[in-house]
Amino acid sequence: MSIACTLTGGDQADRIEHWRRLLANALGQTPLDGGVRIGLPTALAGEVAELAAAEQQCCAFFDFTLRLAGGELNLEVRAPASATPLLAELFG
Numbered sequence: 001m002s003i004a005c006t007l008t009g010g011d012q013a014d015r016i017e018h019w020r021r022l023l024a025n026a027l028g029q030t031p032l033d034g035g036v037r038i039g040l041p042t043a044l045a046g047e048v049a050e051l052a053a054a055e056q057q058c059c060a061f062f063d064f065t066l067r068l069a070g071g072e073l074n075l076e077v078r079a080p081a082s083a084t085p086l087l088a089e090l091f092g
Contacts, residue, residue, distance in 0.1 A: 003061050003079075003080065003082050003083045003086070004059075005058050005059050005086075006057075006058045006059075007058045015054070015055070015058070016089075016090065018051060019051065019055075019090055019091070022040075022044065022047060022048065022051060023038065023040075023091065023092070025040055025041055025044060026038050026039060026040055027039040027040060027041065029092060032076060032078065034078045034079065034080075034081070035063070035076060035077050035078030035079060035087065035091075036076070036077055036087070036091050036092065037074050037075070037076045038074065038075045038076075038077070038091065038092075039072060039073065039074055040073045040074075040075060041073065042068065042071065042072065042073045044073065045066070045068060045073050048066060048073065048075055049066055052064040052066060052075065059086075061079055061080055061083050062077060062078070062079050062083075062087075063077070063078040063079065064076070064077055065078075077090075077091050
């Protein structure tokens with residue numbers, strides 16, 4: 001699988017900024033094998049799902065899991081080892 005984003009420079013910068021604004025609301029973060037789990041307010045579930053789906057279109061190497069359970073929203077993001085720097089840049 002190719003580790004490349006298909007967005008152009010300006011669109012890529014906008015997407016990164018959108019993630020940063022969203023993740024500024026994070027309630028916590030836990031490292032996972034090959035990724036990270038980010039706790040977010042449940043009110044952001046729709047926006048998180050839309051952004052993850054959009055990200056999947058340009059960066060198919062990311063694996064997103066969105067879990068709503070017990071009044072909590074968790075976003076899990078995983079990527080191949082070769083994409084670890086990009087994972088860390090976008091998701092901390």
